[in-house]
Amino acid sequence: VWKKIQSDLAWRKQGQRCVAARGPEHLGRWKCEPWTYHIDANFSSILPRYKDTEGFEGLGQSKVAVCVLGAPRTVMHTYTTIREQVVEALNADAFVYVPFPGFFAPALENEMRELGPVVTAMLVPDVSKTEFEARVVSELKNPDFFRLYGLATGPWRAPLHKQMGHSMWGYHNQHGCRRMLESFEHQRAWQYEWIVFARAEMFWTHKHPPLEALDPRFLHIPKGQDNNFYNHNPLYGINDRHAVVPKRWFKAYFNRYESILDGSAWSYLREIARNQWMINTEQYLLLHLQAHQVPILRFPPISFLSHCMEGPQCMHLYKGTDLGKQRWTTPFKYYTEALEVRRTTVDDTHYLVRLGSGWIWTALWPPQPWIWGNLKKKEQEKPIEKQQPHELLGSDVVCGLSKHGPTSSLSWIFYQRCECHRSAR
Template sequence: MWLKGALLTGGVGTVGTLAAELTCPAGPGGEACRAAAAPSWRSFERCAIPAGDDLGEPLLLTLAEAKDHCEAEEACLAFTFEGEDAESIEGPLSGNPVWVHFKTSFDCVDAPWVAWRKVGSVDSTAPGPPPASPQDLENARALSSFTGGAGSGVALCLLGQVRMLSHTHLALEQHLLQVLQPDVFLYGPREADHEPSPDLHSIQDYVADERWEVESIRDSLYAETRDSSRVLDLEYAQVQGNWFGSQCLDPPLRDNRPGSAVCSYYSQHKCLEMIQKKEIQRGQPYQWVVVSRFDFRWLAPHPPLELLQADVVWIPSGSDWEGGVNDRHAVMPRRHADAYLSSWKLLTSGRAKDVMLETLGAMKVNGYPGPNTENFLKARLHFFEVEYERFPNVAYLTCTLRSKSRWTQCFGTASNDAPGWLYKEEMEHATRIAKCVRSSWNRRKMKDCAEDISHLYRGLR
């Protein structure tokens, strides 16, 4: 079966099952795969599970032994032991055994104890995720009917500021579309129903589907998120950083956080839906999915697909802000697209914070300045065990003084309508590589033209 986990159509609302939901086949054929997914664990410091609901007597065990014991007992949902810190030198992570109390339910009261919860098992007291929509179920049935084969063709999602096409469309067509020959999918907002669709210039002939909606992403966010007040206004609001930027919403969320991350996640989700719909119509999956931006200014051709044959996500070099991974462009085999584009599903399922905690760690997630969108992408790739490679970048984000967002500045131009750049180091990096690549790629240039500028993004925002 070619497509794995196109939809979150059921299961319990836990992080431990999410990887199975997005990596096992949809429908009945994936039940055994999902059942075999090993549970994951989450620790809670200064948390004692109240007395009662004990699964037998306390046992003197190390942490690893306690997890194995609880995983072997279907009724075991958590365990707890006395101590101040889950990583204490005297605790079980040191290899020392402690008296462990196993529980059939999970609750937490403030006390000098540590609790571990099995978040990959069914907790009958926890509400399930929102039911799948009829359209989700129809898509799942249709997509699961595809068997075998690697697919054919390229699907390209173009996102971001469509108004920048007037400055970028010629280079975009020459250096990206003519190289990859993709079916292009476009999604974006419009102010009113009567507003005309944007001018697509020379990329119009490549468009397979476009959707311009009078949207209310804020309403969709609250409607689709289970227990939205707690998840959005409390749990997510406590995690700082532009990974949850909402100034693109009308009105923004309570903390008015800079950035447009929430809208970007929504656009990616909509684009994936359009790709799935097209695959059903054509009766065949795509072989590749590419995610890119309208406001990318291409200085040289994109690497051809024959140089990107490894079963990984290919990401351009540079822009790894705060230890994350460049989230502006990616080329991937179709089977990785659902994980790469899973941000909206993770957000609305209430699992985004837990995924980041599991992959980035508590210091990054709970500290200052918090995760950014690049960190969130890195977390998703690690969580779904998707490997990625880098190719030398030959494009940079362009802007004009007239066409820019309210949380960024535009440099390198003195005219309202002349193009400039958002990030000088990105522009200079792409310019140097483009001079090396010139008009064509080969395997040697993939290595010789590479340039590591990761040191420029450490400790910067």
């Protein structure tokens, strides 16, 4: 028994490359082999070995990929909602990159089964801030880049230069996504049309917007949580928690880590250093996308970050207080984000859930400004505030439709019924 325990513990301390078949009750049946991360590691899938095995039928044949990135160290179970509301809603192939602290705990193993079938999963031992900084320094194409990034300050670079936070882990996880997808595309000999970035900590309240409502010429990002003007700088940011990426913009969105390693990020960070601005991850993402000339549209949010449990990638700021001894009172990490999700999903006239009461997703063309700030009666006659191109909505949840697009509907106000209106012409 002791030898079996030792063997199991040794296995759980190693990195693993896995695939998961369809099991009973939507649970995944996992098969793994030892795997170690390094910059030139093999990110290919082991799916071809099992493609003729029961439960693997049809896996890896979708046109859509969902990258579930990060560990679900949260106070709520998020993987079930990601499987049901994102992966299954989009009929997608799932790819997973999960850093685990210490060892791959049975609790995390059981939770990962909630994701169902998975084409490629990389389970990697997490590292401390010091170890992560050493990894980045060792992978830089030129050691001088580390000094340059020290001049562009702010949370965007955490934990480099002792910056508090975990931003670089997010870039690195997306690097893992890019490597897994490109490797599997080479294996199956055809590319994905859409790639969806889904953070493991996100709780999804409703099904993901259908791809038919999203213009394939644009990158699509949920509205809100842009965190503009950090530390009083003049820069806009953009939500970095979810993205729906057409293949044409795949490398531009998922290569922030590579841009740091090869120094190309300095082309837009130079001005940040010159002006001595501090920037956050949302501002860094927008700078990166603008440098690659990526067109962006937004859609109303229907997911929020759950509270995370403290660890290398989750810093709690209650030091010196007794908050660490108190139970969580809310499941969401940011109240404002939860409020934005409620605005999308709940109708305040009837207190009904819109997407369960006839409302549907539809594309908007031309793109429209976000109007929530003008809903107060005193402000209804004011012109809509001018918005930046990256802030415009490309899709929305609607109830009344005409051939010219969404329209207001008295039928909903009085009868709680959605309808399509015939045009007068």
